[in-house]
Amino acid sequence: MSKIIILGAGAAPGVPSLSYGWGDCNPENPKNVRSRTSVYYDFDGTHILIDTSPDLRLQLLNNNIKHLDGVLYTHKHADHLHGIDDLREINRIMLKNINIYAQADTITGIRERFSYMLTQPDHINNVIRRPSLIPNQIEWGKTFIVKNVSIIPFELSGHNAISTGYILNGGEIVHISDFKFISEESLSLIKRRPKLLIIPLTTPFGQPFHAGLDEVLKYIEKINPEHAIINHMAAECDYDAINAKTPDNVEAAYDNMIFETKD
Numbered sequence: 001m002s003k004i005i006i007l008g009a010g011a012a013p014g015v016p017s018l019s020y021g022w023g024d025c026n027p028e029n030p031k032n033v034r035s036r037t038s039v040y041y042d043f044d045g046t047h048i049l050i051d052t053s054p055d056l057r058l059q060l061l062n063n064n065i066k067h068l069d070g071v072l073y074t075h076k077h078a079d080h081l082h083g084i085d086d087l088r089e090i091n092r093i094m095l096k097n098i099n100i101y102a103q104a105d106t107i108t109g110i111r112e113r114f115s116y117m118l119t120q121p122d123h124i125n126n127v128i129r130r131p132s133l134i135p136n137q138i139e140w141g142k143t144f145i146v147k148n149v150s151i152i153p154f155e156l157s158g159h160n161a162i163s164t165g166y167i168l169n170g171g172e173i174v175h176i177s178d179f180k181f182i183s184e185e186s187l188s189l190i191k192r193r194p195k196l197l198i199i200p201l202t203t204p205f206g207q208p209f210h211a212g213l214d215e216v217l218k219y220i221e222k223i224n225p226e227h228a229i230i231n232h233m234a235a236e237c238d239y240d241a242i243n244a245k246t247p248d249n250v251e252a253a254y255d256n257m258i259f260e261t262k263d
Contacts, residue, residue: 001259002172003042010034010251011202011234012079013021014055022151023235031239037232039198040065043169046147048072050166050175056083062256070146071133073102074156074177076109076162081243084114086132097124101136101144103153105162110135140164141189142224154186160209167194172261174223176200178232180211182219190223195261197225198253200232200252201242213245220250229253 015034025032035055039081040063041048049071053059060066068090074080077169087098095120101229102110111118117131125132138144140155149169154253156163158180166175171192176182176199199216220228229251242252 002044002169002195004173004198004199004259004261005040005042005063005065006229006231006253006255006259007040007063008035008055009231009233009255009257010036011028011200012036012077012230013234015233015235017235020076020235023237024241025238029239031252033188034233035059035255036083037200038083038207039175041173043133043149044151048146048149048168050074051080051177052083052087054079056081057085057089059255060086060089066090068094068098071098071100072146072166073100073106073110074149074165074175075159075161076106077161077178080177081106081109081113083130084117084133087117087133088127089126091127091132093171094237095124095127097121097132099134099135099136099146101138101146101151101153103139103140103162103164106164107137120232138164140186142175152189153229154172154189155183156186157181157183158209158211167184172196174198175227176219178202178210181215187222194223194225195227196259197223197228198231199228201230201237202232202234204238204242204245205236213242217246220247225249227251227259229257229259 156179
């Protein structure tokens with residue numbers, strides 16, 4: 001059995017946002033309060049984080065997360081990356097390095113913005129003063145392993161940054177980040193029916209670099225997971241309104257949402 005926690009369910013502005021406030025979201029529903037997106041996976045004791053939201057410190061505190069075996073990055077936008085410095089607290093607790101994994105463009109972005117955080121496999125930074133992360137460059141379509149969990153990264157297309165999705169634990173879970181469309185080549189890497197698909201929706205009507213609800217639902221139908229969670233929602237996405245437009249096996253995410261797969 002695997003445990004998944006949606007640490008943050010929001011897009012870059014969060015909800016409420018500074019510019020749009022609550023937007024179309026009902027402020028009386030606490031599930032409409034959204035921090036920026038990170039997702040935590042516990043695969044029978046292997047602890048993996050996808051993306052480091054700018055709100056990561058509170059997300060880790062709220063869920064008592066103190067150990068990570070690896071951190072996967074989807075792309076280099078600030079709402080997915082700029083909480084990276086909070087990993088220093090995990091370094092301090094574990095007193096060892098953390099391996100981070102990303103495609104070349106994202107690794108370059110991390111080196112340019114956060115070079116002080118990186119180290120070599122045979123060296124641990126002084127974790128009292130600075131984080132200690134080992135960068136691992138991945139390639140789309142090539143399997144890598146975090147502890148005992150197999151992971152296949154795949155290309156997501158049409159976003160305004162190079163973006164990566166992940167097939168986790170032998171295909172049990174598929175995690176999709178920001179995209180406008182997904183190629184047939186990428187979809188062909190999903191070899192089995194996933195127990196869970198996590199897929200983003202920034203606004204229901206879509207944008208030049210983000211799929212809208214109709215497109216997201218078509219991809220959910222094509223991938224055909226047992227269950228799907230729609231994540232990464234901006235203030236245009238009211239929790240109840242999105243749920244009302246989805247099939248029974250699809251639901252909107254909310255901060256600190258827990259999902260467990262069945263064996």
